[in-house]
Amino acid sequence: MTAIRLDSVSKTYDGKYPAVNDVSLNVADGEFMVLLGPSGCGKTTLLRMIAGLEEVTAGDLWFGRTNGTELSPKDRGVALVFQNGALYPNRTARENIMFPLRMAGEEPAEASAKAAGLARILRIEGALDRLPRTLSGGQRQRVAIGRAIVRQPRIFLMDEPLSNLDATLRTELRQEIGAMARDLNVTTVYVTHDQIEALTLADRITVMRDGRIEDVGTPDEVFNDPATAFSAGFLGTPRINLMSAVVRVTAHHRVSLDFGDQSIPLPPIDRRSLILSSHDGAKVIVGARSDAFTVAAAGSGPGQLAGKLRTLEFHGNQWIAFVECGVEMLNPDLVGVIALPRTPKRLAFADGGPRTRHAAPHLSRLTSRLAGLRSKARTRLGRLDLSTEPEPTATATHRRADLVLEINPAAGLQTGSRVHLAVDTSRLHIFDESGHRVDRVTR
Ligand code: ATP
Numbered sequence: 001m002t003a004i005r006l007d008s009v010s011k012t013y014d015g016k017y018p019a020v021n022d023v024s025l026n027v028a029d030g031e032f033m034v035l036l037g038p039s040g041c042g043k044t045t046l047l048r049m050i051a052g053l054e055e056v057t058a059g060d061l062w063f064g065r066t067n068g069t070e071l072s073p074k075d076r077g078v079a080l081v082f083q084n085g086a087l088y089p090n091r092t093a094r095e096n097i098m099f100p101l102r103m104a105g106e107e108p109a110e111a112s113a114k115a116a117g118l119a120r121i122l123r124i125e126g127a128l129d130r131l132p133r134t135l136s137g138g139q140r141q142r143v144a145i146g147r148a149i150v151r152q153p154r155i156f157l158m159d160e161p162l163s164n165l166d167a168t169l170r171t172e173l174r175q176e177i178g179a180m181a182r183d184l185n186v187t188t189v190y191v192t193h194d195q196i197e198a199l200t201l202a203d204r205i206t207v208m209r210d211g212r213i214e215d216v217g218t219p220d221e222v223f224n225d226p227a228t229a230f231s232a233g234f235l236g237t238p239r240i241n242l243m244s245a246v247v248r249v250t251a252h253h254r255v256s257l258d259f260g261d262q263s264i265p266l267p268p269i270d271r272r273s274l275i276l277s278s279h280d281g282a283k284v285i286v287g288a289r290s291d292a293f294t295v296a297a298a299g300s301g302p303g304q305l306a307g308k309l310r311t312l313e314f315h316g317n318q319w320i321a322f323v324e325c326g327v328e329m330l331n332p333d334l335v336g337v338i339a340l341p342r343t344p345k346r347l348a349f350a351d352g353g354p355r356t357r358h359a360a361p362h363l364s365r366l367t368s369r370l371a372g373l374r375s376k377a378r379t380r381l382g383r384l385d386l387s388t389e390p391e392p393t394a395t396a397t398h399r400r401a402d403l404v405l406e407i408n409p410a411a412g413l414q415t416g417s418r419v420h421l422a423v424d425t426s427r428l429h430i431f432d433e434s435g436h437r438v439d440r441v442t443r
Pocket of ligand 1: 193
C-alpha cells in the first residue's frame, strides 16, 4: 500500500496534443479513487503515467515519499488490469494466476494456495482448472484481476475492467471488485466513464474533462455538491437541468433569478444571495436535478416555474415529465467550452472569475473537436476571445426548452396541461458563465 501524489502532471503527445494538462491529485494510502469522464478526457493516459507506461511530459509523480516520475514500471509496485485482461491461452486459470508468483521464484504449492485464496475472493474456485477459452468473459476478467493482484501490489490500477461484460456480469463483478478492494485495502485507481461504477465503487471520484480535473470529492460531494456545471451534468440520470438566467437585484438587496418571463427569488438567508447581490444583470447558469421540483397549485408560494407538460415517460420506478417553461436550457458538455450569449455583465469574483488562464493550450484540440459546431459556434473560451468572429446565434444551448423532472403519478397530470412547479432553492446549484459555482467549492 502506498499513497500517490500527482504534482502538476502533464502529458503532451507529439509535442502538440495535451492529453493530460497540469493535473494535481492526491490518492491516499488504501483509497479507492475513480477517474471518471467522457471518452478522450485523458483518464487512461493518467493511469498509464502512474503505471510508468507513459512518460510524464511535465510535473512529478510521487509514491509515498519517493519521487517515482522516472521509476521503471517494475519498480513501482503497481498491478494493472485492462478492459481485456489478456490471459495465457494454454495455461489454466490457476496457472495464469500463479504465473507472476512462479516468475518471482515462489514454490508451486505456495503459489497454488495463494491462487486458490484469491479465487475464493473472486468467486472462481470452480473454474481454476479450466483453460481461458472455456471461461465466460466475466470469469476471464476475474482471472486477470487475480493475476494482477496476486503479488500484492502496492497500487492497483484498473482501466475500464468491466466494459466488455454484459449488464448482469458488470453489476456482479463490480460488487466483487469493491469487496476485494476493501478486503485487501490496496490503493486503487480505477478508470471508467460509467457514473454508476464511479458512484458505487469510489471512496472519491475525480471528474475529468479535456485533460483537466473538473471536480474531486466523495460520491456524495460530486453528486450533491458539484464544483462545476460539467461535473453536475456528468453525474445523474436524467441529466441535471441547466437553465440560463440573469441575476436581478431589487431594493433591499433581494436577489432573484430571472428566466425571462418567470423568476425565482432566492431567500435572503441563502448565502448565494449575498454573493450575487452586487451582480445585478449578471448571467448565471442554474442547475436543478429532476427531483428539485414539485408540482404545486398555481401561486401557492414564491419560486415557482410554470409551463406546459409536453411528454410523460414511464421509467419503471418513476415518471419523468418534460415541461416546456420557455426557459433557455444549456448543454452541460458545452458549458465552459462555448461561451454563452453576450450579456450585459459578466460575473467577476475575487478569485478572478471564470478560469480561463489555462485555455490557450487547448485551442487547437478544441477547434478540431468542435469542427461541426464551428460554423454556428462562438469560439470563445470564457473571457478569451479567439480570432473567429462569433455569430450571434452561437450558444452552449439546445433549443428544446424542456425541464426534465420527476413527478408523482398520483398528481394525475395530462400531457398538454399547464403545470406549476415549486422549486426548492436549496437544491439549486448556481454557476457562473464558465461553469464554476458562484459559491466556490473548496474541499
Ligand atoms: P477513453 O475513455 O476513450 O479510453 P480516455 O479518457 O481514457 O478515453 P485517453 O485515452 O487518455 O482518454 O486519451 C486522451 C487524449 O490523448 C485523446 O485525445 C487521445 O486521442 C490522445 N491520445 C491518447 N493516446 C495517444 C497516443 N499514443 N498518441 C497521440 N494521442 C493520444
